[in-house]
Amino acid sequence: MVEIRIHGRGGQGVVTAAELIAIAAFKDGKQAQAFSSFGVERTGAPVESYVRIDDQPIITRQQIYRPNVLIVQDASLLGAIDVAKGADKNTLIIINTAKNKDELKINLPPGARKNNLHFIDATKIAIAIIGKNIVNTVILGAFAKATGLIGLKSLEAAIKEKFVDQPNLVAKNIKAVKRTYQSNI
Amino acid sequence: MNNANYKSQMLEGSRAIALTIKNISPAVISAYPITPQTHIVEDLAKFKADGAANYEYVRAESEFAAASIVAGASAAGVRTYSATSSQGLLLMIEVVYNIAGMRLPVVMTCANRALSAPINIWNDQQDVMAARDAGWILLFAENHQEAVGQHIMAFKIAERLKIPVMANVDGYIMTHTYEPVIIPTAEQIKRYLPDYTPVAGQFLDPENPVTMGVLATPAHYMEIRQELHDDLTASLKTIDLEYKKYHSLIQNSKFKIQNYKSKFKIIDNGLLEYIGPKSPQTIIVALGSVISTIKDTVAESKDVGILKIKVFRPFPAEEILKIIKPAKNVAVIDKSISLGHIGPLASDIKAVAQGQTTANITSFVVGLGGRDITKEIILKIIKLAGRKSDRARFIGKV
Incomplete structure (x- = not known):
């Protein structure tokens, strides 16, 4: 089983990101589960969401304390909460930031390997493509590429399914996903 | 209609329940859209607005009114549904007792959440405990698939026995979680749950006038309450029987949902x-x-x-x-x-x-x-x- 934890702030699509991963993994023929630790719908409040992917049915409902993949959608959380809590040296970490590793205040797990760390300026890409600082799909392109856990086709299909009532968002988000999926991260 | 076409989907719990209710197609749905509410009634309202559903959707001015509207519709002899949660259930509670006392076959989902004070919107099961002694059948689901089945069975049980059923699902932990689930189609459900036909003399019908919720003096109140208790206690048999029927007609061997496996019996x-x-x-x-x-x-x-x-x-x-x-x-x-x-x-x-x-x-x-x-x-x-x-x-x- 692979466990994924996503950190961000209310309004950044943290919950949707987890749902998109689960829908895409399910389309790939895997078992999946996505849920969130909500705040009361408050824009800007820290939010966590969780995804499990497995070949077997997923039974547990506890939150994710030892993530195999960690996504940080908002680097301003780094000084505020211990986002890397429970991560180990094998945890793949994706952070949305314009800064480089040395400038970030993150307690990386001891022995964390450099090729497990991915920094992308998702905000810049999101503003350019989507027109807003909603970075979830930008990061999901990078996630799909870096982890190989979900296919690009399934992710595109998941976006179409999730945004079925907002067709104007579909093309932009697929473009955002492709931008990072096709880049070298 | 063969049942080979059961399709598993990745759905939020609330959406799974909403789609199930849509396929069950009650005549009247009423709810009050405020926190604490669920995506269940939001989805049901949307299906209606999109022209994809046949039920009357009545947006009430409070939870008390929502419960009263489904009580009234049920008394008029049609299939009804509502959903609530937490403080919403508490505001409904007077009507909840009346629904059971008047033997109205209402089905309602309770997305279980904590009660105030302090204010808290998250999951626990304190809310339903306030309705524990109201005379409803209280079902609890472990996962989406079980919730879907319990909702379909709930209508059958309620309408057979004239006892309301509350289908409980954990707030957030089920209502907001995505997991694989199979939603039986309207046709598949119909083979198990036929259209609702109220019994003459048991609903508000000008041809067969009845009084509901009548005053009962000390000479009669106790027997009426005991009768409800006895019928509720005896409903265990029907609930178990309906479970077996549901599993042979709908959730049978062609219904391929992956489940927890154990070496134990x-x-x-x-x-x-x-x-x-x-x-x-x-x-x-x-x-x-x-x-x-x-x-x-x-x-x-x-x-x-x-x-x-x-x-x-x-x-x-x-x-x-x-x-x-x-x-x-x-x-x-x-x-x-x-x-x-x-x-x-x-x-x-x-x-x-x-x-x-x-x-x-x-x-x-x-x-x-x-x-x-x-x-x-x-x-x-x-x-x-x-x-x-x-x-x-x-x-x-x-």
Whole structure:
């Protein structure tokens, strides 16, 4: 089983990101589960969401304390909460930031390997493509590429399914996903 | 119509329930759209607005009104549905008692959430405990698939027995979680649940005038209440029978949903599910979605059995007793507390066991107000299960 934890702030699509991963993994023929630790719908409040992917049915409902993949959608959380809590040296970490590793205040797990760390300026890409600082799909392109856990086709299909009532968002988000999926991260 | 076309989908719990209700197609749905509400009624309102549903959707001005509207519609002889949660259920409660007293076959979902004060919107099961003694059948689901089935069965049971059914699902933990689930189509559901035809003389019909909710003096009130109690108690048989029918007609071998597997013998009926050894050291008893985490924690233990209660009212006392009798310890997990006593489920299990077993039965309160229930918490409860205590033990962290 692979466990994924996503950190961000209310309004950044943290919950949707987890749902998109689960829908895409399910389309790939895997078992999946996505849920969130909500705040009361408050824009800007820290939010966590969780995804499990497995070949077997997923039974547990506890939150994710030892993530195999960690996504940080908002680097301003780094000084505020211990986002890397429970991560180990094998945890793949994706952070949305314009800064480089040395400038970030993150307690990386001891022995964390450099090729497990991915920094992308998702905000810049999101503003350019989507027109807003909603970075979830930008990061999901990078996630799909870096982890190989979900296919690009399934992710595109998941976006179409999730945004079925907002067709104007579909093309932009697929473009955002492709931008990072096709880049070298 | 063959049933080979059951398709598994990745859905949020609320959406799974909303799609099921749409396929059941009640005549009247009423709800009040405010926190705490769920995506269930939001989705149902949208299906209607999109022209994809045939029911009347009445947006009420309060939860009290929503319950009154479905009560009135049900009294007029049509299939009705509502959903609520937390404080919303509390505001409905006067009507909830009336619905049962008037023998109206209303079906309602309760997305279980904490009660104020302090204000908290997250999951526990304190809300439904306020409706425990109202005369409704109270069902609890562990996962989306079970919730879908229970909702379909709920209408059949309610309409056969003229007893309302509340289908409970854990707020957030089920309502907001995405997991694979199969939603039977309207045609598939119809083979199990035919259209609702009220019995003449049992609904408000100018051709057959009746009075409902009449004044009952001390000369009659007690017998009427006892009759409701007797019918509710006797409904266990119908609930179990409907479970079997549902599973042969809908959730049968062609219904391919991946499930938890165990090497142990599983007792599974309409009232409860037991997984574990025949004579376990400890049996854990619980309601709702926490059973999943317990299964994941205990998996294949030769010492610990898991008893899931699917029907909390009426209370399946005999069936529970049969299962807990051989155990040394019975750890009862409640996501609610009868303040000043112990967990409500623990209290009931103790009453059932009275004089029937020497097992050490203890009350554990977990997960209040959305506190995460971890594997470690379950392991701690198993460890503490052998220690005698007459008090509720709150296990919030390890």
